[in-house]
Amino acid sequence: MKRFFLPLALLLLLAGCGGSGTWGWYVIDPTTPAGWTNIKFLISGMGSTILISVIAAAISIVLGLIVALPGQSSNRWLRLINRVYVEFIRSIPLLPMLFWVFYGLPIVFRSMGLNIPIDPFWGAIITLALSDSAFTAEIYRSGIQSIARGQTEAAQTIGLTYTQTMRYVVLPQAIRRILPPLANQFIYIVKMSAFASVIGMQELTRRANELVVTEYRPLEIYTLLILEYLVLVLIISAGVRWLERKMGSDERV
């Protein structure tokens, strides 16, 4: 309960100022029909925000592993591919990458004779997943490297192949250690999904922007927007702690 106290107190304080001329909390006052309609409009972006974040995170988790494994190889060319990917992708700011994917990638496809349109939904997902995969790959790397060499040696002496060693010995142990940083990345994706508003994706931030244009009450509407993200992130944090307990990430191995 303690962590809800501060935002709640802040909200009540601001609500108390509702009478003065400079505040306009009526735009999101749930007791009035107009305010309630506005709130519903703002919250209706939640589904898209969650959906693009979850799909992007799922792709990033798989893509990150595909990128991370060559980095563990004894073959230097495979290691080089991993390094180039990670350094290149993580150097690109999210917004330019979003523009490049949304406006540029369809042109690349067309020049290849492919007619693949990219809508705001998939544009946002591709960008978030790509951008995040470089960080996920680094998280996998540190997780895999944290597993003692004796584990892979023992696996080798009982005849396991490289793939089997990864699947049955290294990754199950690594996953417990990388779960907290992966969760951190998921929170990062949820927040960065706000950028999708600039390419017209109807998510939380876009809804807020549209309402600000018609109501001209930026302070009140953006305050609610921030609280929406806060609630989302708190729910994710609680979910991650539950998962960590379930998988035993919080105990020492």
Place this chain on the structure above:
Amino acid sequence: MPETAIELIAVNKWFGDFHALKDISLLVGSGDKVVICGPSGSGKSTVVRCINKLEEHQSGTIRLYGHELTNDPRSVASIQGEVGMVFQQFNLFPHLSVLNNLMLGPMKARGLSRSAAEERARHYLTRVRIPDQADKMPKQLSGGQQQRVAIARSLCMEPKVLLFDEPTSALDPEMISEVLDVMVELAEEGMTMIVVTHEMGFARKVADQMVFMDQGEIVEQGTPDAFFANPETARCQKFLSQILQH
């Protein structure tokens, strides 16, 4: 003369500039027990790690039952499970139960069914005298029990040769004998063994051949009787006097 199990001919190994193994030649007959001792850093662990290809060697020949081992990944893959290894730090898989530690290799590398693998795992757990610990996690066991599980895990692959890399060095003193007892039993049953250890009582009891290494070379080699009674070189005399002092 029994069949030759392991043959090393002029094996050399460098770690960067450090010459870790210098012209190592060793012949181990099938069923032989060889004990390798020597001061730390003498290359004794590196020898056994080259035999199961956890380390690459840079020159010389290593043969396992006549089959030459190269650093080629296919050659490395071909011996996996044929050469068992018991590590100083046990290296059990901490996320798997004792039973699953033992069943992993037979199921994944040998393609045994779950029930066959479990039967085999329980059989070898009984052999190392901890049949009742099957469902525990490794960290719930004592060091001596963990090392016996590690021995059982190697045995589950039914290897032709078993290598021991200082198997009792990480154990509390009161747990050493329970591990050595199991090793003596294995020796008596005819397992081919190469053991890196400072347990000279064990060596006297089971070794067919003693090897003393120093600075990457085999300095002295012989039967335990001759080795302990009349060490020829000054280095070996000094080493033996140091470890047999107390």
